[in-house]
Amino acid sequence: MKYAMSADREFLLPASRRFIFASLIIAVLLEWLPWHGWALAVRPDFVALLLLYWCTHKPHRIGIGSAWVLGILVDVADASLFGQHALAYSVLAFGGLVLNRRVQMFSLKEQSVHVFGLLLVSYAVYALVHWQVRGFVVWEYFIGSLTSALLWAPLTLLIQTLRRPRRNPNEL
Amino acid sequence: MLEDTRSLHFFNRGPSAIARLVFFSMLSLLLLFVDARYRYLESTRQVIAIIIYPLQRLTALPGELWQGAAEYISLQNYLVAHNEQLRLQHDADAARLKQFETLMNENAQLSALLEVKQRADYSVQAAHIVYLEHDIFKRKVLVDIGAQAGVQAGQAVIDNQGVVGQVTRTFPWLSEVTLVTDKDNVVPVQIVRNGLRAAVFGSGNTSEMELRYQPVGVDIEVGDELVTSGMDGTYPAALPVAKIISIERDPAYPFARIVCVPLAGVDRHRTLLVVAFTSPLPQRPPEDTTGAGTRSKRAVRRGAQ
Numbered sequence: 001m002k003y004a005m006s007a008d009r010e011f012l013l014p015a016s017r018r019f020i021f022a023s024l025i026i027a028v029l030l031e032w033l034p035w036h037g038w039a040l041a042v043r044p045d046f047v048a049l050l051l052l053y054w055c056t057h058k059p060h061r062i063g064i065g066s067a068w069v070l071g072i073l074v075d076v077a078d079a080s081l082f083g084q085h086a087l088a089y090s091v092l093a094f095g096g097l098v099l100n101r102r103v104q105m106f107s108l109k110e111q112s113v114h115v116f117g118l119l120l121v122s123y124a125v126y127a128l129v130h131w132q133v134r135g136f137v138v139w140e141y142f143i144g145s146l147t148s149a150l151l152w153a154p155l156t157l158l159i160q161t162l163r164r165p166r167r168n169p170n171e172l
Numbered sequence: 173m174l175e176d177t178r179s180l181h182f183f184n185r186g187p188s189a190i191a192r193l194v195f196f197s198m199l200s201l202l203l204l205f206v207d208a209r210y211r212y213l214e215s216t217r218q219v220i221a222i223i224i225y226p227l228q229r230l231t232a233l234p235g236e237l238w239q240g241a242a243e244y245i246s247l248q249n250y251l252v253a254h255n256e257q258l259r260l261q262h263d264a265d266a267a268r269l270k271q272f273e274t275l276m277n278e279n280a281q282l283s284a285l286l287e288v289k290q291r292a293d294y295s296v297q298a299a300h301i302v303y304l305e306h307d308i309f310k311r312k313v314l315v316d317i318g319a320q321a322g323v324q325a326g327q328a329v330i331d332n333q334g335v336v337g338q339v340t341r342t343f344p345w346l347s348e349v350t351l352v353t354d355k356d357n358v359v360p361v362q363i364v365r366n367g368l369r370a371a372v373f374g375s376g377n378t379s380e381m382e383l384r385y386q387p388v389g390v391d392i393e394v395g396d397e398l399v400t401s402g403m404d405g406t407y408p409a410a411l412p413v414a415k416i417i418s419i420e421r422d423p424a425y426p427f428a429r430i431v432c433v434p435l436a437g438v439d440r441h442r443t444l445l446v447v448a449f450t451s452p453l454p455q456r457p458p459e460d461t462t463g464a465g466t467r468s469k470r471a472v473r474r475g476a477q
Contacts (some may be wrong), residue, residue: 025227
């Protein structure tokens with residue numbers, strides 16, 4: 001395996017502030033695409049995934065504070081209550097920070113299971129707030145956590161490829 | 173680069189993760205409470221909405237371009253067939269229009285005779301849907317005219333077939349429309365056949381509405397049409413709302429279960445009409461002086477003494 005990288009080195013890959021920022025913006029834009037009908041039910045939560053990725057991989061950079069600010073932005077765009085996404089994302093970021101030490105020891109498949117659990121908790125927080133305020137829960141909403149967890153492995157691979165320094169073509 | 177590759181410091185990292193979680197959770201809960209209870213944060217929301225507006229338009233762009241392209245290359249024979257169909261429809265409509273005109277004249281005469289106040293005329297503004305609902309819990313759309321165009325929260329939104337919903341929140345260039353099918357959204361209606369007044373509730377499902385609180389023996393049949401009664405001053409009178417599709421009369425329950433479908437293309441169109449309807453109704457009198465129907469308990473007791 002020529003391109004295989006040890007788990008340790010993966011975590012030491014550099015990530016510039018600009019790269020992290022751009023990736024989060026792209027996640028938000030993906031979320032704002034006009035999803036509707038069944039696509040809305042299975043829509044993965046890109047923002048949550050990206051947040052979790054950076055929380056587990058660069059906990060110095062992206063933490064609970066950034067998650068909260070991002071949550072407020074999403075709240076405005078979704079016209080949900082102020083703080084609803086912010087609360088869910090803060091809980092998620094906390095989960096990511098806790099998972100940070102552990103995730104380095106697991107393969108992508110095992111990571112996905114952990115991620116699914118964290119997402120489920122964050123989705124439950126969101127649904128709980130909605131239930132408290134409006135009095136009902138749409139159960140299809142939770143499908144999103146499953147599709148998001150399935151996306152974890154491809155997303156991690158994609159970002160890691162982007163983070164890897166480009167090889168000099170003149171090098172032998 | 174050195175800074176990027178450092179390992180976790182166990183000291184001097186600011187507040188611990190748990191402390192930060194508690195802080196931000198409390199902040200979120202506070203905001204939630206304030207927003208849900210008092211709605212103080214509308215101006216903050218508007219400022220952020222203006223900042224992210226260009227980005228939102230950007231995400232809507234691919235869809236709009238795709239639709240534009242699809243319309244551009246739609247087949248000519250489809251257009252010919254469609255044209256033919258419209259022509260037939262036009263002929264049929266013209267005949268009915270003649271009938272309608274005579275009826276209008278007759279009605280005008282009769283109204284004048286009875287000195288009935290004329291129904292308020294209303295003007296409409298066309299609006300395009302910019303975003304569909306982002307949240308699976310809600311039935312809301314955003315349209316492209318807002319406070320700048322004079323839209324106010326509370327205005328009714330219709331299409332060519334009937335009531336679509338109501339403006340619930342306005343931004344400078346956008347308005348949020350809650351569809352009639354939004355969960356627990358209420359529209360006061362009247363049944364065309366017998367004039368029975370009722371209220372129709374959204375069910376949270378796009379193709380379903382419920383007519384609640386009607387006794388089991390109520391005079392409603394499958395196929396009855398519901399129109400707005402105009403009684404609340406929000407919706408103009410006589411706009412079609414829904415059609416009854418099923419009635420379950422189970423004597424075990426106090427109320428019949430009546431399901432209807434919305435007549436307007438609540439989930440189909442791109443263009444909607446926002447009704448600029450200023451209610452001609454006089455101000456509602458205070459509770460104590462209202463008629464027998466809405467008299468408060470205290471007033472009833474006083475009346476009995």
